[in-house]
Amino acid sequence: MIEVRRDVSLGHYNTLALPASAAAFVEVSDDAGLPRALEWAAQHELPVLPLGEGSNVVLVGEQQALLLRLSTSGVEELERGPEHVLLRVAAGQRWHPFVAWTLAQGFCGLENLALIPGTVGAAPIQNIGAYGVELSHCLVAVHALRVADGAALTLAAQDCRLGYRDSVFKHELCDQLLITAVDLRLATRAQTHTAYPALRDHLDAHGLGEPTPQQVFDAVVAIRRARLPDPAREPNAGSFFKNPVLEAAQAQALQARFAGLPGYPQDDGRVKLPAAWLIEHCGFKGRRRGAVRVHREHALVLVNDGAGRGEELLALAREIAAQVADTFAIELEIEPRVYGAAA
Ligand code: FAD
Numbered sequence: 285m286i287e288v289r290r291d292v293s294l295g296h297y298n299t300l301a302l303p304a305s306a307a308a309f310v311e312v313s314d315d316a317g318l319p320r321a322l323e324w325a326a327q328h329e330l331p332v333l334p335l336g337e338g339s340n341v342v343l344v345g346e347q348q349a350l351l352l353r354l355s356t357s358g359v360e361e362l363e364r365g366p367e368h369v370l371l372r373v374a375a376g377q378r379w380h381p382f383v384a385w386t387l388a389q390g391f392c393g394l395e396n397l398a399l400i401p402g403t404v405g406a407a408p409i410q411n412i413g414a415y416g417v418e419l420s421h422c423l424v425a426v427h428a429l430r431v432a433d434g435a436a437l438t439l440a441a442q443d444c445r446l447g448y449r450d451s452v453f454k455h456e457l458c459d460q461l462l463i464t465a466v467d468l469r470l471a472t473r474a475q476t477h478t479a480y481p482a483l484r485d486h487l488d489a490h491g492l493g494e495p496t497p498q499q500v501f502d503a504v505v506a507i508r509r510a511r512l513p514d515p516a517r518e519p520n521a522g523s524f525f526k527n528p529v530l531e532a533a534q535a536q537a538l539q540a541r542f543a544g545l546p547g548y549p550q551d552d553g554r555v556k557l558p559a560a561w562l563i564e565h566c567g568f569k570g571r572r573r574g575a576v577r578v579h580r581e582h583a584l585v586l587v588n589d590g591a592g593r594g595e596e597l598l599a600l601a602r603e604i605a606a607q608v609a610d611t612f613a614i615e616l617e618i619e620p621r622v623y624g625a626a627a
Pocket residue numbers: 299333334335336337338339340341354375400401402403404405406407409410411412413414461462463464512513514515520521522523621
């Protein structure tokens with residue numbers, strides 16, 4: 285059984301607390317309900333908008349769609365080898381509690397991705413990443429239903445074309461699939477990734493030269509709590525823009541003109557620049573426009589003070605992007621998915 289509701293307010297279903305609504309809304313907590321929800325949408329000629337925790341969306345106005353909120357849960361152990369375990373995780377499972385659970389089982393690989401809000405099913409959409417690790421490091425396969433006809437299919441990780449905040453789900457397969465589960469391969473022998481500078485500094489400051497995966501998890505949680513605002517108190521969607529990745533020559537030219545501009549060399553020879561630095565340099569840190577503002581301590585985070593609307597937030601984002609383009613000749617790209625308005 286699924287229960288579809290009409291004209292549902294979405295304020296509580298997005299971490300920016302934007303006051304949008306959905307023409308139709310269904311919350312599905314068991315796999316059997318997912319094809320039924322797709323059938324309902326087809327019968328009523330409404331597109332399907334899958335939603336997890338709403339921590340990476342900007343909702344503007346009324347969504348003429350069936351908003352399908354996934355709250356399926358469960359973890360299945362598919363295989364265990366001498367050094368790894370293969371898990372199938374339901375799409376609606378909350379990411380951070382799942383990461384904590386893997387560590388309690390002695391599985392490692394996800395500790396650098398602690399405290400990222402959202403669901404397991406949303407993780408491949410933008411190949412979530414933090415502190416030197418991306419989902420791509422452990423993703424094996426993505427299971428999904430095709431929205432058009434409910435057909436079940438599986439994509440191997442290499443077919444997901446995962447990149448920095450990017451995947452095939454943002455391009456050719458955009459809006460075509462409902463991800464139902466994700467297969468992850470985790471290590472059963474402790475190994476850690478601690479090269480990310482902020483993480484290394486934190487571990488060194490605590491005398492943890494060779495930390496356990498649990499200690500890396502604890503460090504990441506502590507760093508994130510200190511740096512990023514809690515959406516429950518200051519509604520936000522994390523980083524509002526992607527960090528731009530430039531050809532090395534262009535990055536070097538900018539670094540020669542703007543003293544102190546950091547640059548992070550990538551494996552392909554290009555250089556990633558911190559969008560937060562560019563925005564801060566343009567004077568936006570802490571700047572307010574009505575009920576929306578740039579966070580005082582992190583220039584990449586836009587905050588809704590409660591009464592803000594999606595249009596206001598996007599107007600502020602456009603103002604920031606225009607100033608950054610004027611100053612640095614860099615086009616910033618909005619990171620969260622925008623629904624109901626042109627970004
Ligand atoms: P939603 O916001 O609900 O959805 C995001 C997109 O995915 C939408 O287009 C939606 O339609 C689609 N989608 C969701 N579930 C499915 C599904 N099952 N099938 C098909 N499509 C689906 N991200 C990082 O990568 N690294 C970070 O460090 C990070 N830090 C953050 C910190 C804060 C404070 C916040 C608020 C966000 C942060 N994010 C970060 C962004 C966000 O947490 C991730 O993008 C997360 O994966 C979104 O999960 P969600 O369930 O909330 O997705």
